[in-house]
Amino acid sequence: MLLAERHQKIVDLVNFRSSIRVSELSEIFSVTDETIRRDLEKLEKENKLRRSHGGAVSIQEKQSEVDFSEREITNVMEKKVIAREAVSQVEIGDRIILDASTTAWYMAKNLPDVPLTVITNSIKVAMELSKKEKIEVISTGGMLLPKSLSYVGPLAERSLDNYQVNKTFLSCKGLDLNSGLSDSNEWQALLKRRMIEKSNETILMxxxxxxxxxxxxxxxxxxxxxxxxxxxxxxxxxKEIIKEKNITVTTVNLFNESAS
Structure with a gap:
């Protein structure tokens, strides 16, 4: 296969799959990982894709990132009562991570102005917490995703390496009892994984x-x-299946009454 042909097929695969790993590409084209990395570097310079941690992602416009304004009006009541329950589990002096979900934003709105340290990749969360003088806010920085108003990417992931927190509060797009948590956006998924790794306790909202x-x-x-x-x-x-996995399940109804 000619080099130009391989490059075109790589771009087609990345656009079709949204993202792909170096190891997958090397197997598909029967070349070394190093060859694929050089291919991806060249294609990125030509603005045909963007390299990611361990692979590449498409730069074509796609629907994996839903506008924050759209997420803000989806299942609003459920998110608000879940967020209020999450706030009740924050203690004075805690160091916590909040992701860029709308539930985390509702949580930020409800957090009392008490001594806390909050690390977040969300611009909306950071802006909300900036109104509260006693809360120290740390932004991950990184590559901005304009639809979700959040930072992602290697810089955001590396910024978390400097910290260890008491609790991480996050959400996800999909939850399967066998495969676990998933997201429609690879950048968000990688950062959420790092958030879990840097926390003593992870609470899924x-x-x-x-x-x-x-x-x-x-x-x-x-x-x-x-x-x-x-x-x-x-x-x-x-709920019973989840509890059998030694995971606490806290249910909340629309009147904000909770039960374990």
């Missing part, structure tokens, strides 16, 4: 509509989660 769905990018296994806060619509059988 997710409404029941996310259960049974698998999105494109894997975040982590279900066993990496300590607690799930979910609305009361979640099937009782699913």
């Amino acid at each position: 997710v409404d029941s509509s996310k259960f049974g769905h698998r999105e494109f990018s894997h975040i982590a296994s279900l066993q990496s989660i300590n607690q799930i806060i979910v609305d009361a619509k979640l099937d009782n059988a699913l």
Whole structure:
């Protein structure tokens, strides 16, 4: 296969898959990983794709990142009561991570102005917390995703290496009992994985509509989660299966009454 032909096929694969790993490409084209890395470097310079950690992602316009304004009006009541329950689990002096989900934003709006340290990749969360004088806010920085108003990428991931927190509060686009947490955007998935790794305890805030769905990018296994806060619509059988995995399930109804 000619070099130009391989390059075109790589671009086609990346655009079709949204993202792909170096190891997959080297196997497909029967060349070394180093050859693929050189290919990706050249294609990035030609603005045909963007290199990512361990692979490449498409730069074509795609729907994997939903506008924050759209997410803000989806399952609003569920997200608000889940967020309020999450706030009740924050203690004075805690060091926490909040992701760029709308539930984390609702959580930021409800956090009391008490001594806390909050690390976030969300511009919306950071702006909300800037109104509270006693809360120290640390932004990850990184590559801005304009639709979600969040920072991602290697710089955002590396910034978390400097910290260890008490609790991470995050959400996800899909939750499957076998494959675990997933997101439609690879950059978000990689950063959420790092958030989990840097925390003593991870609390997943997710409404029941996310259960049974698998999105494109894997975040982590279900066993990496300590607690799930979910609305009361979640099937009782699913709750029991999750509890059998030694994960606390806290359910909240629309009147903000919770039960474990």
